[in-house]
Amino acid sequence: MKVELVTNLKRQATKILADLHLTKEPVLITEHGLPSAYLVDVQDFEFMQRRLELLEGLSRGELAVFEGRMHTQNEAKAKMSKWLK
Numbered sequence: 634m635k636v637e638l639v640t641n642l643k644r645q646a647t648k649i650l651a652d653l654h655l656t657k658e659p660v661l662i663t664e665h666g667l668p669s670a671y672l673v674d675v676q677d678f679e680f681m682q683r684r685l686e687l688l689e690g691l692s693r694g695e696l697a698v699f700e701g702r703m704h705t706q707n708e709a710k711a712k713m714s715k716w717l718k
Contacts, residue, residue, distance in 0.1 A: 636661045639669060 635652070637660050642649055653660055653674055660672040673681075697703055704712065 634659055634661055636663060637672075638662075639664045642672075 635656075635658055637649060639662055642662055649660060649672070652658075653672060657674050657677060659674075659677070661668055662670045662672055710717075
């Protein structure tokens with residue numbers, strides 16, 4: 634992972650963004666020697682967001698099973714029949 638100082642980002646934003654788009658490698662921005670932010674390509678960020686949404690859905694499903702909030706296929710069909718006409 635590439636690391637850049639915030640001052641370099643201010644001075645060389647165009648070059649840093651061009652490198653980011655070319656390599657698709659995230660850039661860690663530091664301030665006063667400490668991590669401050671990550672700079673990532675838009676497509677990579679959107680992919681990560683979709684993946685996170687999927688994982689959150691799976692987690693909600695696992696929690697529902699753990700808490701006993703589930704139905705058999707026949708029960709689900711019966712409950713959904715009014716929408717499946």
